[in-house]
Amino acid sequence: MATGFEALLVNLELCEATRVVSQLGIPPCPALLADLIQEAEQPQPDRRWVLQLIQQDRALAEALIAAVNSPLCGLRYKVHTLNAAVTFGGLKYCANFVAGFMLRRALHAPGNPEIESFWKGTAERSFVIAYLARELGVSDFDDAPTFGLFRNCGIPLMISKHPDYPVWRMREQGRSMSDITAKERKRYGIDHALIGGLLARSWCMPKYVWLPVSLHHVRGELCEDDECAEEARNLVAIGMLADCITRLRRGAPQTEFWESEQAYALRSLGLLPQEHADLRDDVALLLEAP
Numbered sequence: 001m002a003t004g005f006e007a008l009l010v011n012l013e014l015c016e017a018t019r020v021v022s023q024l025g026i027p028p029c030p031a032l033l034a035d036l037i038q039e040a041e042q043p044q045p046d047r048r049w050v051l052q053l054i055q056q057d058r059a060l061a062e063a064l065i066a067a068v069n070s071p072l073c074g075l076r077y078k079v080h081t082l083n084a085a086v087t088f089g090g091l092k093y094c095a096n097f098v099a100g101f102m103l104r105r106a107l108h109a110p111g112n113p114e115i116e117s118f119w120k121g122t123a124e125r126s127f128v129i130a131y132l133a134r135e136l137g138v139s140d141f142d143d144a145p146t147f148g149l150f151r152n153c154g155i156p157l158m159i160s161k162h163p164d165y166p167v168w169r170m171r172e173q174g175r176s177m178s179d180i181t182a183k184e185r186k187r188y189g190i191d192h193a194l195i196g197g198l199l200a201r202s203w204c205m206p207k208y209v210w211l212p213v214s215l216h217h218v219r220g221e222l223c224e225d226d227e228c229a230e231e232a233r234n235l236v237a238i239g240m241l242a243d244c245i246t247r248l249r250r251g252a253p254q255t256e257f258w259e260s261e262q263a264y265a266l267r268s269l270g271l272l273p274q275e276h277a278d279l280r281d282d283v284a285l286l287l288e289a290p
């Protein structure tokens with residue numbers, strides 16, 4: 001069940017979420033992203049205007065073309081123009097990609113090794129989350145990587161606000177990640193999952209994205225009475241499995257805690273051990289692809 005913090009997030013209106021976010025020093029939703037999301041949700045979106053929006057930011061346009069050409073999208077031929085990238089990717093994919101790109105830009109901290117390391121690991125896990133969503137068919141392929149990027153975005157904000165947070169978190173990880181958000185709330189008054197959910201909420205992300213972001217450390221029956229319950233549970237489980245797969249790939253120790261996380265993810269997704277092994281092998285090949 002959701003704690004008082006998560007229940008607060010669920011009940012917040014968008015304007016209230018934005019106010020809370022501003023008090024926490026979280027960057028507001030970029031105007032380009034808000035405009036793009038609003039247009040993408042129209043019954044008949046104006047693709048030409050969407051192209052004009054994205055073309056305002058050359059780095060964004062180039063990154064979108066590269067993303068559509070990645071092995072994950074599986075195009076037979078590479079695209080070379082923004083128009084082709086939007087056509088093949090689709091407006092929903094493009095809006096989600098822009099959200100992730102803007103998020104990384106907003107929370108970037110050049111010269112800060114902890115945050116640089118965070119984004120490197122987050123990009124890899126987001127890639128794995130998207131792959132798992134597509135292969136297992138339990139979550140929307142366009143939404144899954146967005147969830148992956150927002151999932152732990154509260155961590156760099158905690159790092160920026162609390163200088164002792166990286167050392168404290170590393171020490172807790174060495175002990176156990178169990179109840180990490182409860183420990184954060186006790187020490188700092190808020191936790192990284194709630195911050196991430198607030199940020200995603202204020203950045204116009206749909207409920208089926210921001211809700212699992214805020215609840216991604218919750219186990220058991222998740223938001224059972226909510227209309228987004230199934231999507232939330234699936235994304236939480238996929239994120240958990242992605243954590244386990246990337247940790248094993250890095251050679252991290254398989255502690256009792258992580259064994260329980262893996263077992264919970266496999267049980268939630270209905271996966272057999274051999275299916276899990278096959279997914280690990282496929283992920284390894286994808287991550288090694290040029």
